[in-house]
Amino acid sequence: MKKLINLFYTNLFLTGRFFLALSACSVFFLFAFFFPWLGIIPELTFWLLVLLILVDALMLYRVRTAVFAKRHAPERLSNSDDNELGIYIENRYPFTISAGIIDEIPVQFQKRDVWFKTTLKAGEHKLISYSLRPVKRGEYEFGSIRVFARSPIGLLSRRHNFEQAETLPVYPSFLQMRKYELMAISNRLNEFGIKKIRRLGQSREFEQIKTYVAGDDPRSINWKASARHGTLMTNSYTDEKSQQVYCIIDKSRVMKMPFEGLSLLDYAINASLVLSNVALLKQDKAGLITVAEKTGSVLQADRKHAQINKILEVLYKEKTRYLETNMEALYSTIRNVVKQRSLLVFFTNYESLPALQRHLPFLKRIARHHLLLVVFFENTELKHVTEQPANDVESIYVKTIAEKFAYDKRLIVKELAANGIQSILSTPKNLTVTTINKYLELKARQKI
Structure with missing residues (x-):
């Protein structure tokens, strides 16, 4: 009671x-x-x-x-x-x-x-x-x-x-992954800003020999097969498949910086998940490596249906570390795990040219064996500062420093290009679209 x-x-x-x-x-x-x-x-x-x-x-x-x-x-x-x-x-x-x-x-x-x-x-x-x-x-x-x-x-x-x-x-953002997946299946990726890349040259992966029809490239005629069948036969080619695409995520202290409530690490994780899924839809193999002061998770590239779930489970557990990136450990891991030439998409962040120069020797050694794509972030907060008018001495000083940092970002892009390394300088918001565009461009130009 x-x-x-x-x-x-x-x-x-x-x-x-x-x-x-x-x-x-x-x-x-x-x-x-x-x-x-x-x-x-x-x-x-x-x-x-x-x-x-x-x-x-x-x-x-x-x-x-x-x-x-x-x-x-x-x-x-x-x-x-x-x-x-x-x-x-x-x-x-x-x-x-x-x-x-x-x-x-x-x-x-x-x-x-x-x-x-x-x-x-x-x-x-x-x-x-x-x-x-x-x-x-x-x-x-x-x-x-x-x-x-x-x-x-x-x-x-x-x-x-x-x-x-x-x-x-x-x-990690599996809703975003599904959204891009549906658009890729229905060939409507351009609605998200994905560019249509004109394919240069002809893919080198042979598919079949078929009967020649009007409109086929005469240069692909198979004369031996034509002689055997008594009619013109032509070689048919398809997009190269089973190319390895590794997303390498830096989870050191440089990836702790937040933008719109989300850390750079989470932006990189979301973009990696979508890129891996698109690569699997393109019949390529997707893999994953994480690194900080030591090598973290390593998932070898594969194209099985369960691969994207494995990637999702690995990315779910990753957290930001507070030490510097161990590039030597990363180089050793790549040499031991990635046995064939692959596309390596390295998500990191460089705020100054000296920061890049500490990593550059290892990046150059990696680029000798693989197609390396370095993805780092544009500081949008500094961009807002540079766009505002300077009304006093203090604001002039702040704006000058902000422009110096923005200029260093552009110098980093030029320095990487001078050493034969592909790069992307993107805002966190546009990271996914920019990365997928670059992947499709490299694939269309047969760089991998």
């Missing part, structure tokens, strides 16, 4: 309408001192309020399980994307209720205003949808759902608690 009484009090809340009605009663009692003709009207008003409160409490508590609510969430969340979630709510009261709903979302979102209001008729049910955008990978713990129900009287509110604690993992 005591437990039921405690449960009654802990789940009972007074509404704003209750305090307004109580204030009105107080005003009536106050006026009764100055206007005796009010008589017993203040007392009648008070007892009417007490009666309404009792009736309201009886209406709210007469049914034990009067409201049902449940969270609808995916099995995993996609990092940096808007993930759709929903709350299913059902009214089992015999009257219309006003409901306020609180969903206890993970602390990582730092939101305290996840409050939904709705009205439900007797027996009605609704699905309330909302979205969450995580900016860090890892495990996110959801709590309970709490529904505050009010009757048409609206003086009291009863809280219904629904324990639905669950932990959802936040993976």
